Amino acid sequence: MRLTTEERLQYIYAIKTARSDPRYSKKFYDLGYFHTVNFCKELHCKVSLLPWHRWFILQYENLLREIVPNITLVYWDWSMVMANPFNIDLWDDNDWSFGGNGDGVNNTVITGPFKEPEWKMVPGVGRFSNLQFKRKFNYTYPGLPSALHLAILLKLKPNEAQEFLDVLLGWHNNFHSKAFGFVSTMSDEYAVWAPEFFLHHAFLDKCWTDWQEQGYDYQFLPFFTDQTRHMYGTHYLPIDFVDTKYQQGNVCVTYERSKQEWIHKLLRNLTIDQLRDIRGLTFPPFESEQVRKLLTNHSTYVDVIAEFNRKYKLRNPITLDELDGTDRERGFRIHDLIEM
Numbered sequence: 001m002r003l004t005t006e007e008r009l010q011y012i013y014a015i016k017t018a019r020s021d022p023r024y025s026k027k028f029y030d031l032g033y034f035h036t037v038n039f040c041k042e043l044h045c046k047v048s049l050l051p052w053h054r055w056f057i058l059q060y061e062n063l064l065r066e067i068v069p070n071i072t073l074v075y076w077d078w079s080m081v082m083a084n085p086f087n088i089d090l091w092d093d094n095d096w097s098f099g100g101n102g103d104g105v106n107n108t109v110i111t112g113p114f115k116e117p118e119w120k121m122v123p124g125v126g127r128f129s130n131l132q133f134k135r136k137f138n139y140t141y142p143g144l145p146s147a148l149h150l151a152i153l154l155k156l157k158p159n160e161a162q163e164f165l166d167v168l169l170g171w172h173n174n175f176h177s178k179a180f181g182f183v184s185t186m187s188d189e190y191a192v193w194a195p196e197f198f199l200h201h202a203f204l205d206k207c208w209t210d211w212q213e214q215g216y217d218y219q220f221l222p223f224f225t226d227q228t229r230h231m232y233g234t235h236y237l238p239i240d241f242v243d244t245k246y247q248q249g250n251v252c253v254t255y256e257r258s259k260q261e262w263i264h265k266l267l268r269n270l271t272i273d274q275l276r277d278i279r280g281l282t283f284p285p286f287e288s289e290q291v292r293k294l295l296t297n298h299s300t301y302v303d304v305i306a307e308f309n310r311k312y313k314l315r316n317p318i319t320l321d322e323l324d325g326t327d328r329e330r331g332f333r334i335h336d337l338i339e340m
Contacts, residue, residue: 002259003074008096012113014064014071015195025123027063031056032192034233036128039189042232046165049172050208051224051238052231053201058251060198075202077258078175082144082331083281083320085179086137098195102135107183109133114195121185121193131190136181143178143284145171146331147260151267152275152312154210158217165223166304168207170286173301175200178284206255209244219243263330266337272312274340279316280332281323283309 003011018028035043035056042048061073078085091100092112099112108116114133121133145153156164180186185194212219224238231238236248244253258264267275286305320328327333 002256005096010068011064011071011074012096012098012195014067016113016119017067018063019120019123021067024063024067028060029123029126031059031063032122033126033128035192036189038232044169046162046169047223047227047238048231049169050165050205051241052234054205054208054241054244054247055231055234055236057198057201057205058247058253073202074199075206075255076196076199077147077203077260078144078179078200079147079150080258080260080263081329082142082146082149083323083329084139085142085144086139087329091137100135101137102184106132107134107136107181109135128190128193131185131193133185133194135184135186138179138181141178143174145284146280147264147267148275148278148280148314148330148332148337149283150207151264151270152272153308154207154214154268155272155275156211158215158221161221161223163304163308164211166301167308168204170301170305171284172200172204174284174286209253209255212242212244263334263337266340270337270340276312276315278314278332278336278340279318279322280314281320282314282317283312285309 018024043052057073061071064071064073076090081088086101090098093100095113097112099109099114102108103110110116113119114121116132119133120129122128122131153164153167175186176191177187180196185191186196186200191197219242220239221242224242227238230236231241240248244255247253286302318333320331323331323333327335
């Protein structure tokens with residue numbers, strides 16, 4: 001999040017207003033309700049996850065722009081803090097951050113602008129209106145990939161698209177279920193109601209966009225463009241949302257680079273062999289029982305990701321104890337990257 005304090009306050013104001021103001025809360029409830037009740041249907045299969053959620057986050061951004069016209073959706077580049085993603089000011093207890101970990105027996109969030117009971121996570125008095133906002137940060141092993149791991153994934157070619165999609169989906173699930181803890185709101189079908197849901201999915205969409213921007217064949221995969229069924233609950237086909245510059249409704253989306261874009265750029269300029277020579281933490285495994293409910297074919301993803309981790313494993317893996325400072329946050333030695 002590369003925002004000023006004023007921009008953060010504005011963004012959080014829009015998030016809270018979407019839930020509390022009757023002029024907008026019905027639209028937000030309908031978005032959240034649809035994602036929740038259809039959680040285990042087509043929304044999270046491989047052919048739908050990326051294009052469908054690209055459509056979905058656009059609907060959410062449009063709603064926020066009704067509240068604050070100049071606002072844009074915000075993403076969180078968790079690949080730069082993968083070893084300890086919760087030790088940053090995003091999770092501080094103030095009005096311009098997202099608050100901290102859950103507390104007590106129920107892991108209810110009681111700090112920051114989204115604390116209970118001052119803030120109501122689900123608007124109205126409908127089916128999910130009594131849900132509590134819960135977090136249980138995984139400080140021990142969040143299970144997230146580093147920017148180094150991401151750079152290796154982005155090196156896959158269009159003819160390796162199925163592998164790319166499987167691994168990215170696995171990392172998506174690790175974020176929901178491992179990083180935020182298995183009892184958190186983010187880990188189950190109610191994830192969409194958590195404010196951080198859209199930080200995550202905007203970054204996931206940016207990762208897909210970064211891969212697509214490597215060329216026509218990356219962008220217009222037959223896997224998406226050949227689909228003839230409308231995406232679930234919409235009047236659109238996947239092909240309508242494969243190009244961020246020409247989305248339906250004459251929408252052009254451009255992602256602002258993160259404040260550590262120079263690191264991403266250096267990584268992208270290396271070959272896979274060079275990337276694998278950088279000393280860093282190993283790829284995160286995908287093995288948790290909890291993420292089964294996010295996937296219709298869990299065992300297939302486990303096998304594909306295990307094979308990807310084996311095939312592209314770092315040649316000089318190190319442990320977290322061998323890293324310090326910002327290297328410890330990023331999960332690899334920046335000196336190795338600069339010396340390449």
